[in-house]
Amino acid sequence: MKKWSLAHICAYISLAISITLLVLWCCNVGGFTVVSLDSFVGVIVALLAIVVTLAVGWQIYNSIEIKDKIEKLSILEDKLSKQEETFKQQNCKSQESIYFILGCDSARDEDYKSAFRFYMFSLEYAMQLKPSSNVGVLLNALEKMVNKIEKESIETTGNYLYAINKSNNAIKSSSNYFFIKEQYERIYNTFNSKING
DSSP states (O other), X not given: OOOOOHHXXXXXXXXXXXXXXXXXXXXXXXXXXXXXXXXXXXXXXHXXXXXXXXXXXXXXXXXXXXXXXXXXXXXXXXXXXXXXXXHHHHHHXXXXXXXXXXXXXXXXXXOHHHHHHHHHHHHHHHTTSSSOTTHHHHHHHHHHHHHHSOTTXXXXXXXHHXXXXXXXXXXXXXXXXXXXXXXXXXXXXXXXXXXXX
C-alpha cells in the first residue's frame, strides 16, 4: 500500500479546494460581487499571511524533529565512545596477560633476556589500564630479570633493542608514569648497563 505523506495530503486538499471554488464561481453561487482593489489586496495579504504562518510552523516542527535526532545521535556517539574505551581496555588487559605469561615461561626456561622483553611489553599495556593493578608485580619481575642478565650480553644489533626501546617510550609517555618513575628508571638504567658496547 502506498504511504501517504503530509505533502501528498496537502496537495490533494489544495486541489479539492481549488476545484470546489472554481465550480462555485462558475455556478454563480451567492451571486457575483464587485471586487474592489482594497478587498482584493486584503484577501491577498490574508492568504500570504496564512501561507507564511504555515511555512514558519512547518520549519519550527522540522527544527524540533532535527533537534531530537541530533540528541539521539549524541547519545549514540557517547555509547559508541564508551564501548570503544571498554574494548580498548579489554584488549590491553588480554595483551598484558599474554605477555606476562610468555615472560613467566621464558623466566622458567632461564631465558632472562626474552623474559625481560615480554615483561616490558606487559608493563606497556598495564600502564594503559584503569586501574593498572599488575604494575607492581611487573616491576618486581623486571628487576629480578635484569639482575639475572649477564653484563654486556645484550647485542645492539637486531630487533630486540628496538622493541625494548619502543616499549620504554610508550611506558614513559603514560599518564601514570610518575608513580613508577623512580623504580622503573633504576631497572632500565641497569638494563642499559648490560648492553654490549
